[in-house]
């Protein structure tokens with residue numbers, strides 16, 4: 023990329039999250055990822071540069087090690103002409119969802135990350151002429167904590183995502199509770215994975231997006247977004263899955279196309295041979311948590327049918343879901359066990375503030391930082407060193423709980439070689455595919471108190487909601503029995 027000759031007209035809005043905004047090049051397979059800040063909280067150029075560089079270092083030295091070379095794309099920090107950034111910011115403003123406009127794109131530093139556009143296959147320099155379908159999934163936390171520090175019994179039964187749904191709907195973030203449960207997706211059991219993916223397709227929230235040739239065709243910006251339309255989605259997908267057009271239109275067709283998509287995505291998610299070292303992370307002593315979340319509609323319906331034994335096939339080692347889950351499980355103590363250790367580090371830093379650098383709280387995220395993460399002991403010897411290791415592991419685990427997986431699918435021509443990319447078959451077509459992971463920015467040390475408070479809020483709200491639901495069910499049953507008494511009385 024010639025940073026001297028940048029033209030804002032060659033770039034278009036691609037997407038954004040809470041902390042960064044991404045623009046994509048119209049022809050080349052690259053994106054620029056800019057940081058966002060709340061208005062009036064501008065940062066010095068040097069600080070932005072350091073922050074972006076630390077994202078790259080963390081990706082290279084930690085996440086590539088854990089997740090595997092092929093899944094992680096670290097990109098590089100680039101310096102752009104300020105005029106280009108300002109014009110670009112004006113150009114894309116109208117495309118930004120309102121709910122994200124509480125933060126502004128950083129137009130002052132001139133720094134951004136340049137990354138491959140993962141919504142297209144990883145050819146990096148030039149867009150392929152083949153059509154490309156890309157599915158982005160933000161799977162969230164895939165396990166239930168088994169830590170003995172957990173004080174709310176509910177946390178041993180229901181996963182955080184399912185509990186959090188209730189609070190999100192109550193606060194108006196989303197309109198309705200999703201049937202998606204991360205434990206179903208991470209189960210490795212095909213039936214449960216199909217259910218999880220179908221649930222994401224029904225209620226995408228910010229956990230699912232679909233791009234066609236780099237353009238967003240399916241996804242939900244916020245609670246005001248219109249209801250999802252499967253027929254429209256199927257219309258986009260049909261040429262990929264039924265290239266010879268041998269399928270009538272209508273609801274039956276939409277279902278068939280969606281089924282194909284779900285099957286292909288499941289196969290891709292279960293594939294993979296990239297041996298990241300996460301598979302070498304041997305979990306500490308404690309017992310593993312339950313593999314089923316009591317709030318998942320899939321497991322509930324099986325229980326109602328009396329089929330209590332949920333098959334837990336497990337994920338194949340080497341697939342990205344498995345590697346991600348292992349990293350998530352670096353959160354061995356749960357926030358309830360971690361928070362007192364964070365307080366220990368804090369007290370130490372209050373006394374010896376000059377030690378912050380030596381403790382590598384804000385980096386550098388180098389080989390030494392990575393090596394310390396491999397110590398999985400849970401035996402607290404009362405030292406600051408122990409507390410610090412657990413705090414850093416927690417931050418890495420939280421990062422893996424919030425990352426996204428990008429699956430890019432490109433139809434293979436009949437009998438054509440796929441440039442050595444892996445291929446996944448569908449009923450009527452085949453796809454060359456690539457799997458990548460994005461948003462691997464290490465969660466800040468400062469967010470730990472927020473995590474602690476939020477955890478309490480989520481569990482308390484959920485417990486209250488469940489109690490209210492139970493009370494309503496009891497009162498409905500009581501009402502039924504009263505009606506029944508009346509009838510008996512008459513007779």
Ligand SMILES: O=P(O)(O)O[C@@H]1[C@@H](OP(=O)(O)O)[C@H](OP(=O)(O)O)[C@H](O)[C@H](OP(=O)(O)O)[C@H]1OP(=O)(O)O
Pocket residue numbers: 039040041228420423424465469
């Ligand atoms: O706490 P959670 O689980 O709600 O996750 C936050 C995400 O909300 P979600 O529940 O996925 O809708 C949240 O996503 P949205 O902004 O809601 O799309 C962010 O990813 C946030 O990360 P950060 O603070 O920007 O680094 C995420 O915060 P972290 O907890 O990962 O720091």
Ligand SMILES: Nc1ncnc2c1ncn2[C@@H]1O[C@H](COP(=O)(O)OP(=O)(O)OP(=O)(O)O)[C@@H](O)[C@H]1O
Pocket residue numbers: 036037038039040041042043044053055137138139140141158231424426460461463
């Ligand atoms: N390399 C990439 N290629 C293609 N699309 C990307 C890439 N990086 C990010 N995106 C898109 O931009 C969106 C926002 O990026 P990202 O998730 O990194 O933002 P964020 O603000 O860090 O997220 P969060 O809300 O989790 O803090 C993603 O959901 C994805 O659709």
